[in-house]
Amino acid sequence: MGRCTDCLTGDDRIAVIIWSFRFKRLLALLAKLGCWKMDERFKKHHLKKTIKDFLKKEENRQNEVFYLEYALIEYELGNVDSCTNIINVALGMNDSQEFKLENWDEAQTNRCCLYKNLVHLSLQSRPDDPNEALKLLCEMALRQKVSQVTESVLQRAEVEFDRVSAGVLGNKMKTLQPVRHFQPEFFTDWVTCQAWFLYLHEGSTACQNFLARVLSKLEETDRSKGENLWYQEVVQELQVAVLLKNYKDRRPAAGMYQVLDQVLSNGIRKFPNNLFLLAALAKEQTLTCSMGPRWWTVQKLLLQSERAFAAVFADVNTRRTAIW
Numbered sequence: 001m002g003r004c005t006d007c008l009t010g011d012d013r014i015a016v017i018i019w020s021f022r023f024k025r026l027l028a029l030l031a032k033l034g035c036w037k038m039d040e041r042f043k044k045h046h047l048k049k050t051i052k053d054f055l056k057k058e059e060n061r062q063n064e065v066f067y068l069e070y071a072l073i074e075y076e077l078g079n080v081d082s083c084t085n086i087i088n089v090a091l092g093m094n095d096s097q098e099f100k101l102e103n104w105d106e107a108q109t110n111r112c113c114l115y116k117n118l119v120h121l122s123l124q125s126r127p128d129d130p131n132e133a134l135k136l137l138c139e140m141a142l143r144q145k146v147s148q149v150t151e152s153v154l155q156r157a158e159v160e161f162d163r164v165s166a167g168v169l170g171n172k173m174k175t176l177q178p179v180r181h182f183q184p185e186f187f188t189d190w191v192t193c194q195a196w197f198l199y200l201h202e203g204s205t206a207c208q209n210f211l212a213r214v215l216s217k218l219e220e221t222d223r224s225k226g227e228n229l230w231y232q233e234v235v236q237e238l239q240v241a242v243l244l245k246n247y248k249d250r251r252p253a254a255g256m257y258q259v260l261d262q263v264l265s266n267g268i269r270k271f272p273n274n275l276f277l278l279a280a281l282a283k284e285q286t287l288t289c290s291m292g293p294r295w296w297t298v299q300k301l302l303l304q305s306e307r308a309f310a311a312v313f314a315d316v317n318t319r320r321t322a323i324w
């Protein structure tokens with residue numbers, strides 16, 4: 001990685017380094033699942049030493065995103081506490097003091113991303129205790145430490161979430177260059193945080209209504225130019241993620257399946273090569289125990305897209321259904 005990044009500067013260098021971190025994380029995950037055996041270069045001790053040496057270099061030690069990527073590798077290695085501590089170290093380096101509604105800086109963007117990942121970690125490691133995640137979301141919105149989540153704190157946080165979201169959505173969204181896709185993006189991270197805040201505080205319906213409004217606003221301002229399709233795709237993924245978690249945590253009534261079916265169908269119709277949405281479709285087929293859409297309707301949706309990943313997914317699942 002060093003030889004490659006030595007030839008790059010700016011966003012290009014950062015993007016390649018982040019890709020390298022995520023590739024290492026993928027290898028750690030595959031090893032944990034028993035799908036791949038790590039060689040000496042990727043053994044836990046050697047991998048951590050290599051990353052720590054990298055972060056000690058002058059040009060890397062102040063980059064909060066590199067610390068975040070290292071923390072997520074620690075998570076895949078089974079070190080949840082270490083992961084959380086590293087993200088908190090990165091937060092301690094961040095000096096963002098306010099939320100700008102346009103032309104936001106790197107510090108504001110990174111802060112939101114770091115909190116978003118802390119919230120995800122809390123939801124994964126303590127799914128039965130939403131208070132920690134709510135506390136983190138309130139701290140991020142209010143820009144201050146919260147010792148206890150009270151109704152007053154929740155109300156103030158909700159007002160701030162609404163204020164910033166309305167302000168950002170009222171401005172023209174910038175077209176995101178591909179090289180920036182690997183880096184934190186304030187708008188989508190902020191929407192993600194508000195969505196989880198509403199889900200934990202008010203429930204799945206309030207969260208879905210909020211995301212539907214955001215998506216509608218993005219589609220309205222795009223006007224077939226395709227300038228903010230990346231933002232729309234992220235919101236579509238978030239809608240599905242919240243619905244799947246709602247089913248897993250709360251076992252809602254059968255009517256909620258129809259909502260998930262509709263959101264998934266709309267997402268795959270618009271983004272047929274999105275692997276997250278395709279994987280979520282497979283998950284839904286398992287979770288709903290045939291209470292979701294019939295397979296032939298799913299297959300028709302996938303094949304009509306005429307996209308590679310969707311067609312492969314349809315073929316694999318047709319074979320699996322035939323075996324059953």
